[in-house]
């Protein structure tokens with residue numbers, strides 16, 4: 284299924300000689316998305332209405348920098364990774380993903396009571412209120428959560444992903460494809476700048 288590109292690796296090594304050769308190198312030789320490729324892409328994420336049509340825009344990157352990820356390591360949601368397989372720079376995707384291919388189904392047991400001091404209100408808000416998307420520090424890093432109810436010391440928080448249980452519409456444009464470095468492959472993620480956290 285996935286196209287292998289071993290025969291081109293020598294040329295790639297030369298192209299990547301500069302340690303910071305982040306862009307363009309991949310497109311010269313093979314710019315087809317497959318496992319061990321670093322993909323950059325723009326996306327527009329929209330809700331899907333009851334009739335299955337595109338609703339309001341929830342997020343988008345077209346007015347800013349593209350996202351980068353290492354393909355084949357589940358660094359993006361499964362439906363998106365599957366749709367991007369085999370695509371090339373410049374290709375566009377327009378798809379509706381059901382919850383199981385996006386952020387999964389909602390888990391009813393994911394609503395929990397948490398001390399308010401552990402919850403950070405969204406930008407611009409001084410205190411918590413029901414309906415807000417706030418941030419909580421967990422063992423896996425910062426998580427965005429929905430505030431259900433706020434008491435004096437505690438808040439009831441929905442730890443489901445805000446998009447869990449929803450069908451989502453994605454418009455994606457592939458901005459670039461390159462071979463991953465051996466280090467990126469061993470780490471399982473992309474290195475996009477000088478800074479590296481793990």
Ligand SMILES: [Zn+2]
Nearest residue numbers: 470472479481
């Ligand atoms: Zn790393």
